[in-house]
Amino acid sequence: MDKRKVEEYIFKVLMLGAVLIVIGSLVFILATILVKGLPTLSWEMITKTPQGGYYMGKGGGILNALLGSLLLGIGATILAAAVALPIVFYLNLYLRRRSRFALAVRFFLDVLWGIPSVVYGAFGFTLMIFFGLQASLLAGMITVALLVLPIMARGMDEVLKMVTFELQEASLALGATRLETAGKVIFRQAFPGILTAVLMAFGRGMSDAAAVLFTAGFTDSLPYSLFKPVATLPLAVFFQLGTPFPEVQSRGYAAALILTAIVFSLSILARLITRGMNKHVIK
Amino acid sequence: MASEVSQNHIRVRDLSVRYGSTRVLNNISIDIPDKKITAIIGPSGCGKTTLLKSFNRLIDLQEGVSVSGQVFVDDEDIYDPKTEITHLRKRMGLLSQRPQVLPMSIYENVVYGLRVHGEKSKEKLNAAVERYLKEAHMWHEVKDRLHTSAAKLSIGQQQRLCLARGLAVGPEVILGDEPTSALDPISAEQIEQRFLALKDKYTIVLVTHILRQARRLADYVVFLYLGNLIEHGPAEEVLNNPRYAKTKAYLEGRFIEEPEIEKELDLIKLTFPESLKALEKVFKELKVGQVLRIVSGEKNLQGLIRSPLVAQHTVLEIKKRDALTSEVIMQKNEGGYSI
Numbered sequence: 001m002d003k004r005k006v007e008e009y010i011f012k013v014l015m016l017g018a019v020l021i022v023i024g025s026l027v028f029i030l031a032t033i034l035v036k037g038l039p040t041l042s043w044e045m046i047t048k049t050p051q052g053g054y055y056m057g058k059g060g061g062i063l064n065a066l067l068g069s070l071l072l073g074i075g076a077t078i079l080a081a082a083v084a085l086p087i088v089f090y091l092n093l094y095l096r097r098r099s100r101f102a103l104a105v106r107f108f109l110d111v112l113w114g115i116p117s118v119v120y121g122a123f124g125f126t127l128m129i130f131f132g133l134q135a136s137l138l139a140g141m142i143t144v145a146l147l148v149l150p151i152m153a154r155g156m157d158e159v160l161k162m163v164t165f166e167l168q169e170a171s172l173a174l175g176a177t178r179l180e181t182a183g184k185v186i187f188r189q190a191f192p193g194i195l196t197a198v199l200m201a202f203g204r205g206m207s208d209a210a211a212v213l214f215t216a217g218f219t220d221s222l223p224y225s226l227f228k229p230v231a232t233l234p235l236a237v238f239f240q241l242g243t244p245f246p247e248v249q250s251r252g253y254a255a256a257l258i259l260t261a262i263v264f265s266l267s268i269l270a271r272l273i274t275r276g277m278n279k280h281v282i283k
Numbered sequence: 284m285a286s287e288v289s290q291n292h293i294r295v296r297d298l299s300v301r302y303g304s305t306r307v308l309n310n311i312s313i314d315i316p317d318k319k320i321t322a323i324i325g326p327s328g329c330g331k332t333t334l335l336k337s338f339n340r341l342i343d344l345q346e347g348v349s350v351s352g353q354v355f356v357d358d359e360d361i362y363d364p365k366t367e368i369t370h371l372r373k374r375m376g377l378l379s380q381r382p383q384v385l386p387m388s389i390y391e392n393v394v395y396g397l398r399v400h401g402e403k404s405k406e407k408l409n410a411a412v413e414r415y416l417k418e419a420h421m422w423h424e425v426k427d428r429l430h431t432s433a434a435k436l437s438i439g440q441q442q443r444l445c446l447a448r449g450l451a452v453g454p455e456v457i458l459g460d461e462p463t464s465a466l467d468p469i470s471a472e473q474i475e476q477r478f479l480a481l482k483d484k485y486t487i488v489l490v491t492h493i494l495r496q497a498r499r500l501a502d503y504v505v506f507l508y509l510g511n512l513i514e515h516g517p518a519e520e521v522l523n524n525p526r527y528a529k530t531k532a533y534l535e536g537r538f539i540e541e542p543e544i545e546k547e548l549d550l551i552k553l554t555f556p557e558s559l560k561a562l563e564k565v566f567k568e569l570k571v572g573q574v575l576r577i578v579s580g581e582k583n584l585q586g587l588i589r590s591p592l593v594a595q596h597t598v599l600e601i602k603k604r605d606a607l608t609s610e611v612i613m614q615k616n617e618g619g620y621s622i
Contacts, residue, residue, distance in 0.1 A: 170383035174396035175373035189386040282434045
């Protein structure tokens with residue numbers, strides 16, 4: 001037998017195996033929450049707030065957590081984008097390609113990316129105590145914004161790196177300033193990628209439990225103030241799965257199903273939106 | 284220097300450009316004639332593009348660039364810190380090697396520069412789109428799809444769109460950095476036709492490595508080699524009857540050889556009678572075919588070249604060392620200097 005052919009074959013099998021592990025775990029997770037959560041998934045769950053004794057098996061729903069997570073996710077994403085966009089435009093347009101400062105910033109972002117979310121939660125908590133705040137929607141938003149900032153910024157950064165220098169030059173040569181070039185040309189060219197980075201960060205921010213545990217708190221009422229605690233889906237899942245009652249646990253899986261469905265439909269939506277938006281993008 | 288009266292838009296004085304520690308241009312001094320096509324020729328990596336992009340200060344964007352000397356555009360030193368760079372760039376349209384359309388519609392591409400410079404009137408923008416697409420000779424091709432994406436145009440059309448976009452901001456100068464090198468022959472031909480049609484209205488500077496293109500288009504030719512300005516002058520003179528050996532070698536497609544310097548004479552430290560004696564001595568000693576380098580002050584350079592002593596020698600090259608000193612490299616005739 002030809003040794004190189006065998007090699008080729010072995011590696012093909014290994015790669016296929018790796019692909020199967022990824023697809024398999026996704027399918028397995030989806031199957032678990034579907035099988036365990038679908039029986040208790042009901043209209044009531046997403047339209048009502050928890051009644052007294054909900055976590056003991058009484059009636060009600062998790063509308064509070066659903067709305068809370070959406071609000072918190074949106075707020076955190078906007079905050080993070082407001083910081084990430086200037087960072088990445090500065091890195092890619094204003095600094096030279098091999099600037100040491102840019103290298104350092106990218107390194108710090110990568111380190112921040114690797115920090116576990118519970119550490120962000122603890123950090124947010126310390127800040128809250130320092131400023132004398134209680135667990136609230138705002139505190140949760142700020143903490144989650146910090147958590148998703150590196151993800152968003154590095155995502156956008158990679159997209160902006162792909163925009164050619166010549167395109168930038170073409171705009172500058174017409175007498176545009178760097179800011180005009182950034183806003184009118186580079187942003188448009190990179191928009192689909194930037195949107196993907198934003199939605200990726202949104203999905204990540206919405207589904208994190210540890211960062212909001214101390215900072216956003218939990219409540220049975222609907223979110224109505226930035227300065228009051230807010231319920232979130234990941235914590236709703238966590239609390240329900242933590243009870244000894246099988247039907248409440250099943251509701252926990254149903255809540256997980258809702259969360260997954262939101263993140264899933266968002267990424268599909270992102271693809272549809274960007275498909276419409278990138279007709280002018282230069283390939 | 285700024286008071287110096289001149290008809291030419293672009294005058295370069297002792298321009299040196301370095302990228303980090305690499306010298307890309309050495310003491311270039313040159314006037315670019317108005318309303319003519321000037322071709323900058325030379326082998327790759329000799330600083331052609333750098334010279335071109337120093338005219339609209341796009342070289343500022345390069346890593347670790349440092350510039351000394353002056354470039355005057357309409358008697359204004361553009362490397363003066365007070366120069367408004369966006370206004371400078373507005374006066375120069377740029378065509379790059381690969382057409383770079385902006386990620387927007389054909390219409391928006393043409394009016395981009397106008398909008399950036401504050402034009403808001405819808406009628407004026409519409410009129411500009413029609414006028415400049417006509418000047419770029421593509422109005423009839425795209426007039427029914429002005430609002431479709433520019434990225435969908437063919438590459439030749441994209442380059443003409445870039446031309447229209449550049450013309451729309453009302454420049455005096457068009458800079459072309461090998462603008463036809465990415466195009467198919469027919470599209471390249473169309474761009475060349477545009478240049479010939481536009482040269483009555485604009486000063487056009489082209490970087491090209493295609494000698495035939497220089498012959499077809501250029502009124503004036505600048506030959507650069509390894510960052511040195513070797514020769515410049517009217518196209519027919521430089522292209523048909525080059526003065527210096529390196530130009531000749533390049534035009535004939537031969538390898539450009541650095542002449543081996545056998546004797547050297549520094550006239551800088553010598554005063555009149557001694558310098559003449561030294562010259563006579565060194566010319567006497569120089570054997571046929573040998574190469575001599577004379578370092579001379581800028582003031583005495585022309586006198587030196589025209590002096591009867593030099594008559595039996597071929598001047599191979601005149602290199603500027605800095606603003607005040609030059610090197611003349613010459614070879615003794617008979618038997619001839621041939622590479």
